[in-house]
Amino acid sequence: xxxxxxxxxxxxxxxxxxxxxxxxxxxxxxxxxxxxxxxxxxxxxxxxxxxxxxxxxxxxxxxxxxxxxxxxxxxxxxxxxxxxxxxxxxxxxxxxxxxxxxxxxxxxxx
Amino acid sequence: xxxxxxxxxxxxxxxxxxxxxxxxxxxxxxxxxxxxxxxxxxxxxxxxxxxxxxxxxxxxxxxxxxxxxxxxxxxxxxxxxxxxxxxxxxxxxxxxxxxxxxxxxxxxxxxxxxxxxxxxx
Numbered sequence: 182x183x184x185x186x187x188x189x190x191x192x193x194x195x196x197x198x199x200x201x202x203x204x205x206x207x208x209x210x211x212x213x214x215x216x217x218x219x220x221x222x223x224x225x226x227x228x229x230x231x232x233x234x235x236x237x238x239x240x241x242x243x244x245x246x247x248x249x250x251x252x253x254x255x256x257x258x259x260x261x262x263x264x265x266x267x268x269x270x271x272x273x274x275x276x277x278x279x280x281x282x283x284x285x286x287x288x289x290x291x
Numbered sequence: 292x293x294x295x296x297x298x299x300x301x302x303x304x305x306x307x308x309x310x311x312x313x314x315x316x317x318x319x320x321x322x323x324x325x326x327x328x329x330x331x332x333x334x335x336x337x338x339x340x341x342x343x344x345x346x347x348x349x350x351x352x353x354x355x356x357x358x359x360x361x362x363x364x365x366x367x368x369x370x371x372x373x374x375x376x377x378x379x380x381x382x383x384x385x386x387x388x389x390x391x392x393x394x395x396x397x398x399x400x401x402x403x404x405x406x407x408x409x410x411x412x
Contacts (some may be wrong), residue, residue, distance in 0.1 A: 185339070215400040225387065226338075227404035232396050273397070276334060279353045280340035280397075 185270050185283035188234040191227065192289040201286045203270035205251050209281055213273040215253040217246055220267040229268070230255060257288075265290045275283070292381040293317040295388050295403035298326065303382075303410050304357040313388030313403055320369045321346045327371045330399070331384040339384075341389055344371055378410045 186204040193199040203215065217230040228237050230246035233253065245256045253272075257264055270283040299311035313327070320327060328343030342352035344362045356375070364371040375382060384389050388403040 203349075214396045216396070219400070225404055226399075227402075228398055228400045231372075231392075231398035237400065271399075277354065279355075280338070282338040284337045 185272065185281055187268075187270060187283035187286045189284065190289065193260045194229055194291045195260055195262065197260045198256060198290065199260060201255045201268050201270075201288070203252070203253045203255070203283050205272060205281075207251055208276035209251075209272040209274040211251040212249065212275050215246065215248050216271045217244075217253075217255045218269045218271065220269065222266075226269070231254075240288075246274045260290055261268055262290050265287060293390065293401050295390065297388050297403040297406045299406055299408075301407055301409060302315055303378055303408060304412050305410055306377055307378055309378050309382060309386075309408060309410070310372065311386055311388070311406055311408075312370055315371075315390075320364065320371065321366045324393050326351075326393060326397065327362075328365065328391055328399075329373045329386060330389055330402075331386045333381070333384040334369045341373065341375075341386075341412070343389075349398075350373050378391045380410050382408070383410045384408060 211277040214232045219229045220226040233248040234246040243259045247254050267285045269285045274281045294316045296314045303309045326343040329341040332338045342362050344350045344364050358375045361374040385407050386404045387405050390400045390401040391397045
C-alpha cells in the first residue's frame with residue numbers, strides 16, 4: 182500500500198529550527214495538498230497545517246509547511262519544550278481512494 | 292467551541308461487531324460544510340482512515356475495510372456512529388471520531404478524545 186514516509190525521530194534544542202520531511206508519490210503528495218497534525222500523548226491530535234502551508238487560526242507562525250513535487254516538509258522555528266510531540270503528515274491518495282498518513286515523527290526537545 | 296464526544300465499549304470479542312458513537316456539540320452535524328468520519332491507530336502503527344459520512348447520508352469508506360464498515364448519521368441527535376463487523380485482534384486500536392472540512396483538501400480539523408478498543412475473548 183502506498184504510504185507517506187517520515188523519519189521516526191527528530192530533535193533540537195530550545196530556540197533551534199527543526200524540519201520534518203514527508204515523502205510520498207505522484208498519487209498522493211504529487212497530486213494533492215498535504216496536511217500536518219501535532220499529537221501530544223493522551224490528547225486528541227491537532228491540525229497544524231492544511232493545504233500545504235496554511236495555518237489554522239491559533240497556530241503560531243513558528244510552524245510552517247511547504248511542498249515540492251512528491252515531498253513535503255514541516256518546519257518549526259524557535260523550538261519550545263511544549264513542541265515535544267508526534268507529528269504526522271497526511272494527504273489524499275488518488276490511486277487508493279483513501280486518506281493516507283505518514284508513520285509519524287517523534288520530536289524531542291533536548 | 293465544537294466538541295466531539297465518543298462513547299462505546301472498550302472491549303469487543305472476536306467475530307463480533309465494534310460499535311462506537313460520536314456526539315457533536317457546539318455545532319450542527321447537518322452543516323453542508325463538513326464530513327464526519329472515523330480514524331484509528333493500532334498500537335505501534337500509523338493512523339488509518341476508516342471512512343466518513345456527509346449529512347445527506349452519503350458515505351465514503353476505506354476500500355480495505357469497506358466490506359466490514361458501516362458509518363451512519365442521526366441528524367436529530369447530532370450523532371454519527373461506526374459499526375465494524377467480524378472484528379479480529381488486528382482491529383485493536385484507538386478509534387477517533389473526526390470532522391473533515393469539505394472541499395478538495397478535506398483536512399481533519401477536529402478530533403474526538405479517542406476510544407481505546409481491544410478485541411479479545
